[in-house]
Amino acid sequence: MASDKKGIIERLNAGEVVIGNGGFVFALEKRGYVKAGPWTPEATVTHPEVVRQLHREFLRAGSNVMQTFTFYASDDKLENRGQSLKISGTQINEAACDLAREVASEGDAMVAGGVCQTPSYLSCKSEIEVKAIFKKQLEVFLKKNVDFLIAEYFEHVEEAEWAVQMLKASGKPVAACMCIGPDGDMHGVSPGECAVRLVKAGAQIVGINCDFDPETCVKTEVDEGGSGEGAAEGSLHEFPFALEPRILTRWDMHAYAREAYKAGIRFIGGCCGFEPYHIRAIAEELVTERRILPSASEKHGMWGSGLEMHTKPWVRARARRDYWEHITPASGRPKCPSLSTPEGWGVTKGHAELMQQKEATSSQEIKHLMEMQKKAKSSA
Amino acid sequence: MASDKKGIIERLNAGEVVIGNGGFVFALEKRGYVKAGPWTPEATVTHPEVVRQLHREFLRAGSNVMQTFTFYASDDKLENRGQSLKISGTQINEAACDLAREVASEGDAMVAGGVCQTPSYLSCKSEIEVKAIFKKQLEVFLKKNVDFLIAEYFEHVEEAEWAVQMLKASGKPVAACMCIGPDGDMHGVSPGECAVRLVKAGAQIVGINCDFDPETCVKTEVDEGGSGEGAAEGSLHEFPFALEPRILTRWDMHAYAREAYKAGIRFIGGCCGFEPYHIRAIAEELVTERRILPSASEKHGMWGSGLEMHTKPWVRARARRDYWEHITPASGRPKCPSLSTPEGWGVTKGHAELMQQKEATSSQEIKHLMEMQKKAKSSA
Amino acid sequence: MASDKKGIIERLNAGEVVIGNGGFVFALEKRGYVKAGPWTPEATVTHPEVVRQLHREFLRAGSNVMQTFTFYASDDKLENRGQSLKISGTQINEAACDLAREVASEGDAMVAGGVCQTPSYLSCKSEIEVKAIFKKQLEVFLKKNVDFLIAEYFEHVEEAEWAVQMLKASGKPVAACMCIGPDGDMHGVSPGECAVRLVKAGAQIVGINCDFDPETCVKTEVDEGGSGEGAAEGSLHEFPFALEPRILTRWDMHAYAREAYKAGIRFIGGCCGFEPYHIRAIAEELVTERRILPSASEKHGMWGSGLEMHTKPWVRARARRDYWEHITPASGRPKCPSLSTPEGWGVTKGHAELMQQKEATSSQEIKHLMEMQKKAKSSA
Amino acid sequence: MASDKKGIIERLNAGEVVIGNGGFVFALEKRGYVKAGPWTPEATVTHPEVVRQLHREFLRAGSNVMQTFTFYASDDKLENRGQSLKISGTQINEAACDLAREVASEGDAMVAGGVCQTPSYLSCKSEIEVKAIFKKQLEVFLKKNVDFLIAEYFEHVEEAEWAVQMLKASGKPVAACMCIGPDGDMHGVSPGECAVRLVKAGAQIVGINCDFDPETCVKTEVDEGGSGEGAAEGSLHEFPFALEPRILTRWDMHAYAREAYKAGIRFIGGCCGFEPYHIRAIAEELVTERRILPSASEKHGMWGSGLEMHTKPWVRARARRDYWEHITPASGRPKCPSLSTPEGWGVTKGHAELMQQKEATSSQEIKHLMEMQKKAKSSA
The missing domain is CATH 3.20.20.330 (Homocysteine-binding-like domain)
Incomplete structure (x- = not known):
């Protein structure tokens, strides 16, 4: 075929x-x-x-x-x-x-x-x-x-x-x-x-x-x-x-x-x-x-042209490339930052923490992971 | 039935x-x-x-x-x-x-x-x-x-x-x-x-x-x-x-x-x-x-508990309510604001701009709308 | 006089x-x-x-x-x-x-x-x-x-x-x-x-x-x-x-x-x-x-007009009211939020914590205050 | 001396x-x-x-x-x-x-x-x-x-x-x-x-x-x-x-x-x-x-220790290094971004726009500069 x-x-x-x-x-x-x-x-x-x-x-x-x-x-x-x-x-x-x-x-x-x-x-x-x-x-x-x-x-x-x-x-x-x-x-x-x-x-x-x-x-x-x-x-x-x-x-x-x-x-x-x-x-x-x-x-319509048929005039005014190409959308989340710090503990294949297991992580193990995390952060 | x-x-x-x-x-x-x-x-x-x-x-x-x-x-x-x-x-x-x-x-x-x-x-x-x-x-x-x-x-x-x-x-x-x-x-x-x-x-x-x-x-x-x-x-x-x-x-x-x-x-x-x-x-x-x-x-699993089975240990450490309940997610968009100013021209039923028409808004009309918008903003 | x-x-x-x-x-x-x-x-x-x-x-x-x-x-x-x-x-x-x-x-x-x-x-x-x-x-x-x-x-x-x-x-x-x-x-x-x-x-x-x-x-x-x-x-x-x-x-x-x-x-x-x-x-x-x-x-010069005499041409271009009146200055701090949550524990005149004392707060007292704070936040 | x-x-x-x-x-x-x-x-x-x-x-x-x-x-x-x-x-x-x-x-x-x-x-x-x-x-x-x-x-x-x-x-x-x-x-x-x-x-x-x-x-x-x-x-x-x-x-x-x-x-x-x-x-x-x-x-007092003598208990609770060392201060400006795009037109010594003059930049010249700026941005 x-x-x-x-x-x-x-x-x-x-x-x-x-x-x-x-x-x-x-x-x-x-x-x-x-x-x-x-x-x-x-x-x-x-x-x-x-x-x-x-x-x-x-x-x-x-x-x-x-x-x-x-x-x-x-x-x-x-x-x-x-x-x-x-x-x-x-x-x-x-x-x-x-x-x-x-x-x-x-x-x-x-x-x-x-x-x-x-x-x-x-x-x-x-x-x-x-x-x-x-x-x-x-x-x-x-x-x-x-x-x-x-x-x-x-x-x-x-x-x-x-x-x-x-x-x-x-x-x-x-x-x-x-x-x-x-x-x-x-x-x-x-x-x-x-x-x-x-x-x-x-x-x-x-x-x-x-x-x-x-x-x-x-x-x-x-x-x-x-x-x-x-x-x-x-x-x-x-x-x-x-x-x-x-x-x-x-x-x-x-x-x-x-x-x-x-x-x-x-x-x-x-x-x-x-x-x-x-x-x-x-x-x-x-x-x-x-x-x-x-x-x-x-x-759809290229660059939002479908908005030409919106009910509200101020939305119809957005039916153009120039509007959408330069928009900087607000997050609506003023108590949140714009960037966060990536995580990753530098461990890779061969580290104990990366050995895969069948069982779900237990709450005991999660506590241990949270401690590792704390250590990773403070040494960064 | x-x-x-x-x-x-x-x-x-x-x-x-x-x-x-x-x-x-x-x-x-x-x-x-x-x-x-x-x-x-x-x-x-x-x-x-x-x-x-x-x-x-x-x-x-x-x-x-x-x-x-x-x-x-x-x-x-x-x-x-x-x-x-x-x-x-x-x-x-x-x-x-x-x-x-x-x-x-x-x-x-x-x-x-x-x-x-x-x-x-x-x-x-x-x-x-x-x-x-x-x-x-x-x-x-x-x-x-x-x-x-x-x-x-x-x-x-x-x-x-x-x-x-x-x-x-x-x-x-x-x-x-x-x-x-x-x-x-x-x-x-x-x-x-x-x-x-x-x-x-x-x-x-x-x-x-x-x-x-x-x-x-x-x-x-x-x-x-x-x-x-x-x-x-x-x-x-x-x-x-x-x-x-x-x-x-x-x-x-x-x-x-x-x-x-x-x-x-x-x-x-x-x-x-x-x-x-x-x-x-x-x-x-x-x-x-x-x-x-x-x-x-x-x-799913309540509060992200499915993450107990993730490959990466730092993601497994997130399998708990406390983590997700208090997260403040970054927007990843540092050139964008967090709040924007709502629009709306104060027009309502009865205004010419709100009379609905069958035709899509023409580019001529969009220019007119953009002028209305400019006026609405400067008088705000 | x-x-x-x-x-x-x-x-x-x-x-x-x-x-x-x-x-x-x-x-x-x-x-x-x-x-x-x-x-x-x-x-x-x-x-x-x-x-x-x-x-x-x-x-x-x-x-x-x-x-x-x-x-x-x-x-x-x-x-x-x-x-x-x-x-x-x-x-x-x-x-x-x-x-x-x-x-x-x-x-x-x-x-x-x-x-x-x-x-x-x-x-x-x-x-x-x-x-x-x-x-x-x-x-x-x-x-x-x-x-x-x-x-x-x-x-x-x-x-x-x-x-x-x-x-x-x-x-x-x-x-x-x-x-x-x-x-x-x-x-x-x-x-x-x-x-x-x-x-x-x-x-x-x-x-x-x-x-x-x-x-x-x-x-x-x-x-x-x-x-x-x-x-x-x-x-x-x-x-x-x-x-x-x-x-x-x-x-x-x-x-x-x-x-x-x-x-x-x-x-x-x-x-x-x-x-x-x-x-x-x-x-x-x-x-x-x-x-x-x-x-x-x-x-000074009204609305930044002193910049007319700056060395750099792109700074001279800012010597005008329109530029400064509409500027939205960046914080330069992408890991910080834009709004934070006000504090205040609802205590006022008459509460023990507001009785003023001559001595500086001791580290013991600061621990106590931090606990009060934690309580105030979790009940908010 | x-x-x-x-x-x-x-x-x-x-x-x-x-x-x-x-x-x-x-x-x-x-x-x-x-x-x-x-x-x-x-x-x-x-x-x-x-x-x-x-x-x-x-x-x-x-x-x-x-x-x-x-x-x-x-x-x-x-x-x-x-x-x-x-x-x-x-x-x-x-x-x-x-x-x-x-x-x-x-x-x-x-x-x-x-x-x-x-x-x-x-x-x-x-x-x-x-x-x-x-x-x-x-x-x-x-x-x-x-x-x-x-x-x-x-x-x-x-x-x-x-x-x-x-x-x-x-x-x-x-x-x-x-x-x-x-x-x-x-x-x-x-x-x-x-x-x-x-x-x-x-x-x-x-x-x-x-x-x-x-x-x-x-x-x-x-x-x-x-x-x-x-x-x-x-x-x-x-x-x-x-x-x-x-x-x-x-x-x-x-x-x-x-x-x-x-x-x-x-x-x-x-x-x-x-x-x-x-x-x-x-x-x-x-x-x-x-x-x-x-x-x-x-x-002053190291790390804000002077706050030990503040009137308000929640401010006294801030008299410690740990508080100030990790603070992420909000900008209070939710309509502003956190980062902005640097300017600079790539001109240097020898460019006409950098020849220094005694007179303040005229409004005619500012218009010209604004056009240069627009050009610099669109080619970026």
């Missing part, structure tokens, strides 16, 4: 701008189907209509890629935390592939199978053990014949390499994306070196976080994986339940899409916190370059 | 806390199915699965009331602005009733038919003409046998009275809710007087906005109609496309639900900007009083 | 705008001559050149009144807290009068003798005892022949009445000013009633804080006693050592002076935090009405 | 911490004796008592150096802008030396003669012409026998070198301080290279702005020239009349003094916006290292 469509590499080589999808875990957490903490995607099996609907919203908003909702869908993660239902990783991965393909077929979208970092790696399991986990997911992706593969949300380049090597063996195109900052991965490997190592491992598309200087990116293509709420990784103390004031407006997205395009990035998407209207904003900003508006724009 | 269920009045009289649903127009605008400006609900006909899904999310989050998605679904509004498809008001209202009933039946929820303010009133049509509009919607509600009726989102008490009088004639219980501030309606009628007039007109439940002092409320029942983004009425200059920094966190909702409960309010819901997780937060805050948790709480 | 000058009442009756002086305690604390906590004015004796200099700066900035620096200069206060030097209240009051008169004579200014609230009142001493304290200060004022009298910084109207009654007996004009908010004095007496009681007690000029609605002011004259740092009374948790971000700009002062003038206020001054340049801004805003610029304006 | 005192180099070599003075122009502008824009110091002649008083406040606060108030006191500057009185540069420089020496003699302070950048340099005058200007000031300093010399507030290293070379010829120790950011001087010369060039030119003490990474400083001694209001150079749009919200608290100063000390800096002072209480805070933070408290501390 996918054979008569152009693949991701052909599209990018032809100069097309490919729009990824937004974030599933945050959106479905707010809708009531994903649990913050474990963040596992069993909803593909228990509530398929919900996952299908979100795929459709992204397709309608302009996404060219339906990424399977298989984040944290490895068996070690599902067993390890949160997944009390008796649903296997294979079931979840298969259902996710079917849902993605079903909606992709309703438009001209590709399906990408996704893997991400594992608790096994954090708990110091061997390369063979960790690769076996990726292999199990990959077998489903091949059986379901996805169009390409994405290894994303890796904080350690070593684990990302293992994932890419495993995925690459399939012969499908592989994109790799790390969730790291300018200081590099959690072992201090620089962004530039991460990119080189991922390409060597076999990735044809390499993605890094948008808070990087774009010049450090590899020349080929880059998946801009910004976070719609600015803090996928939990370093902000507002993560994950008080990030609302940071949610990007659609106009923030316009600026971001333009900047990414200028930096030569041609595979542009988002992750945690990107709702369908954020994806639509990417498509609207790049309408000249892409020569197409998404279906969802019929319910 | 609805006959063996307790009605809204019986429930409130029995001391139950009834939870309303959240907001459809803002949520569906972000999902890509409602157009900001006209805000009309043709999605009930064009994309019923989308409306059904949102109803389900609210039901799952704890809503006891499925309000029909019939906001601005009067013929004069649909003709007047935005509704270019050839779908009649009757079609939209019927579809909305069917969808609400379908989902209500999946749980123990009631269906409420809703009407709201009309462009005809703003354009100085007569009482007879305006009442005829409400009557047309009411006929659908009766045919579809909704459980009770809500007249909501009225800025002029006179129009609200007309609506209540018309709805009351049906014999169904009527709730009335005005979107006004402490200075009263747009003609300066005080909140207290509004409430008295609405009760006299026949309303058994009277609702006012949460920015009121609760003591000014009538003693019986009150529907707390807060806005999840703080600005349903467009007076904030961030309305409607840059309200993100104001979106309430789930913890803001806990505080709001508690305060409403303390003030004696027993019908608690939300409007524009209330997502399913906001409704869930009301249900979770009042779990002791209501002795039931909603289905969606299986994907 | 003062006999050939018009008095304060004649001036106000003739429609003149009389400008008071700014604040001594905060300014001299920053210069190193007043101790925060006790706030007593022994500098009039120990460093007269410093007090003289500040009087001169206010005179030069446009002040028509040199108020004696006799704040907290009553014997009970001096003994009670902080004044370890062996200087009597009489010495301080006499020196203050001499300094005020010396500088007043260099211009066309009046001298006002000032009394304020006493620790004796807070410690439940009798009317007779409290009045005896005011009497002792008054005797100095009469001996030194001040032009009029001010009873200021009273939080309890009862004590203010006692002060006014005592001062009135002298035959000199009396102004009275309370440092209260819209909720009235610390016993809950409303602002309106406070004003009536002070007039009945003999005050010809009644002043209230600028955070009042001006309509509640008595018709005659009102001394606008705003605080340059927004928190004379210590209710803000930034008081007194972290108020910098709240210091008014000169442009804030322009707006304040205009508003006070519009409200009919004709005796306009400031208290804690008002530096000479704030007073100059009052004089510059009201230059048309007063037909005179102060000497200090030779070093 | 100065011969029996240890000199600046001996003191620093002996490991002493030498405290400089704060800022004269901003403090005296607020007191009414300096005009913002020209910023010239004619007050040394017209109001010597005012300059003497400020010197005394700094001495009392702990300053070990009385820098002559000779900022912008070169003849070309005085003629060029603002100085309409017929007072020569020589008169101003002489008076400044006398005042500094008079107050220095009241304590154990040194006198430093200061020169700064000139309009002649900006207007492309030759090295010979610019050096002649410094020479004229130097002759006064030698006649008045100052203890050492400071070349400060230079934005171009070339001009600073000329100044140092000229001053060095006198045989007195020379300190040099540039007001540049991490990007180097206005011609792009890096901080490190600036330091090397200044040392080569003859400076024994080299100072840079506190926003530098201290590691980039030369090893010997460094004068930390922070700005109390954060914007000496005018790049902030709040400069110079709306900087209030940025004024450092005394606790900010504690942190700054500690950080400077840790970085090995031993000559610590301040410039624009540093009031006497800021200098006192440096002295109080370093009391253990310096084994002496300044006189002004008798009116």
Whole structure:
């Protein structure tokens, strides 16, 4: 079925701008189907209509890629935390592939199978053990014949390499994306070196976080994986339940899409916190370059032009680009600061606190964590 | 079918806390199915699965009331602005009733038919003409046998009275809710007087906005109609496309639900900007009083307890009430203020600028509006 | 000497705008001559050149009144807290009068003798005892022949009445000013009633804080006693050592002076935090009405016009009213909020915690206070 | 007289911490004796008592150096802008030396003669012409026998070198301080290279702005020239009349003094916006290292301990280090942002807009500047 469509590499080589999808875990957490903490995607099996609907919203908003909702869908993660239902990783991965393909077929979208970092790696399991986990997911992706593969949300380049090597063996195109900052991965490997190592491992598309200087990116293509709420990784103390004031407006997205395009990035998407209207904003900003508006724009109008039909005259006066392009929205929260201090204790793979366990943290353990936190702060 | 269920009045009289649903127009605008400006609900006909899904999310989050998605679904509004498809008001209202009933039946929820303010009133049509509009919607509600009726989102008490009088004639219980501030309606009628007039007109439940002092409320029942983004009425200059920094966190909702409960309010819901997780937060805050948790709480855990299973130790340390109850989230926007000056030109029904027209505002008219705005500001 | 000058009442009756002086305690604390906590004015004796200099700066900035620096200069206060030097209240009051008169004579200014609230009142001493304290200060004022009298910084109207009654007996004009908010004095007496009681007690000029609605002011004259740092009374948790971000700009002062003038206020001054340049801004805003610029304006230029001679072109571009009138200055503090929660434990005269003692608070007592504070917060 | 005192180099070599003075122009502008824009110091002649008083406040606060108030006191500057009185540069420089020496003699302070950048340099005058200007000031300093010399507030290293070379010829120790950011001087010369060039030119003490990474400083001694209001150079749009919200608290100063000390800096002072209480805070933070408290501390008490004697119990509860060390003061300005965008058009010596002229900028020229500004912003 996918054979008569152009693949991701052909599209990018032809100069097309490919729009990824937004974030599933945050959106479905707010809708009531994903649990913050474990963040596992069993909803593909228990509530398929919900996952299908979100795929459709992204397709309608302009996404060219339906990424399977298989984040944290490895068996070690599902067993390890949160997944009390008796649903296997294979079931979840298969259902996710079917849902993605079903909606992709309703438009001209590709399906990408996704893997991400594992608790096994954090708990110091061997390369063979960790690769076996990726292999199990990959077998489903091949059986379901996805169009390409994405290894994303890796904080350690070593684990990302293992994932890419495993995925690459399939012969499908592989994109790799790390969730790291300018200081590099959690072992201090620089962004530039991460990119080189991922390409060597076999990735044809390499993605890094948008808070990087774009010049450090590899020349080929880059998946801009910004976070719609600015803090996928939990370093902000507002993560994950008080990030609302940071949610990007659609106009923030316009600026971001333009900047990414200028930096030569041609595979542009988002992750945690990107709702369908954020994806639509990417498509609207790049309408000249892409020569197409998404279906969802019929319910929008460029730069707020739909307001021309508002009841109130002062709102109608806002139906213009100049108004929204320069707005500085108030937070409505005068007792809150505008910036907060990121957290993170400098611990990484191999530290006792990062060994993953099946049991929920006990209140005794939380007390211990609060003491560690206090120590981390006072020594900062 | 609805006959063996307790009605809204019986429930409130029995001391139950009834939870309303959240907001459809803002949520569906972000999902890509409602157009900001006209805000009309043709999605009930064009994309019923989308409306059904949102109803389900609210039901799952704890809503006891499925309000029909019939906001601005009067013929004069649909003709007047935005509704270019050839779908009649009757079609939209019927579809909305069917969808609400379908989902209500999946749980123990009631269906409420809703009407709201009309462009005809703003354009100085007569009482007879305006009442005829409400009557047309009411006929659908009766045919579809909704459980009770809500007249909501009225800025002029006179129009609200007309609506209540018309709805009351049906014999169904009527709730009335005005979107006004402490200075009263747009003609300066005080909140207290509004409430008295609405009760006299026949309303058994009277609702006012949460920015009121609760003591000014009538003693019986009150529907707390807060806005999840703080600005349903467009007076904030961030309305409607840059309200993100104001979106309430789930913890803001806990505080709001508690305060409403303390003030004696027993019908608690939300409007524009209330997502399913906001409704869930009301249900979770009042779990002791209501002795039931909603289905969606299986994907939450009280006060963030799901974080006990997060990978990172510093995030696990946040799995406790004390952390979230006192958080002051940063906006991440240091070049933005925390409060902005509300707009509103003091014009109301009868002013030329408020006469409603079918055509979208032209760029010539927008220039004129911008001049009015400048004048309004300098005289402030 | 003062006999050939018009008095304060004649001036106000003739429609003149009389400008008071700014604040001594905060300014001299920053210069190193007043101790925060006790706030007593022994500098009039120990460093007269410093007090003289500040009087001169206010005179030069446009002040028509040199108020004696006799704040907290009553014997009970001096003994009670902080004044370890062996200087009597009489010495301080006499020196203050001499300094005020010396500088007043260099211009066309009046001298006002000032009394304020006493620790004796807070410690439940009798009317007779409290009045005896005011009497002792008054005797100095009469001996030194001040032009009029001010009873200021009273939080309890009862004590203010006692002060006014005592001062009135002298035959000199009396102004009275309370440092209260819209909720009235610390016993809950409303602002309106406070004003009536002070007039009945003999005050010809009644002043209230600028955070009042001006309509509640008595018709005659009102001394606008705003605080340059927004928190004379210590209710803000930034008081007194972290108020910098709240210091008014000169442009804030322009707006304040205009508003006070519009409200009919004709005796306009400031208290804690008002530096000479704030007073100059009052004089510059009201230059048309007063037909005179102060000497200090030779070093200013209206609305920043002195910037016409700045080196940098982008700073020269700011030499215009429009620029400064609408500026919203950034705080440069993104980790700080814009508003904080006022403190105050609801205790007043008669509570044990308000009984004044000679000894400094011990660390044991501070622990006890911190516990009270915690309790006050959690019950709020 | 100065011969029996240890000199600046001996003191620093002996490991002493030498405290400089704060800022004269901003403090005296607020007191009414300096005009913002020209910023010239004619007050040394017209109001010597005012300059003497400020010197005394700094001495009392702990300053070990009385820098002559000779900022912008070169003849070309005085003629060029603002100085309409017929007072020569020589008169101003002489008076400044006398005042500094008079107050220095009241304590154990040194006198430093200061020169700064000139309009002649900006207007492309030759090295010979610019050096002649410094020479004229130097002759006064030698006649008045100052203890050492400071070349400060230079934005171009070339001009600073000329100044140092000229001053060095006198045989007195020379300190040099540039007001540049991490990007180097206005011609792009890096901080490190600036330091090397200044040392080569003859400076024994080299100072840079506190926003530098201290590691980039030369090893010997460094004068930390922070700005109390954060914007000496005018790049902030709040400069110079709306900087209030940025004024450092005394606790900010504690942190700054500690950080400077840790970085090995031993000559610590301040410039624009540093009031006497800021200098006192440096002295109080370093009391253990310096084994002496300044006189002004008798009116303070470490870490707010004077509050032990406040009337209100909740203010007494603040008499402790822990309270003030961690305070995040609110701005009280909810309609203002916390950060603003710095300005600066990238123009430097040689650009037409920087050629200095005698006449004040006309309103025609201001219009032109506003257009340049608009262009600079839109191209940013």
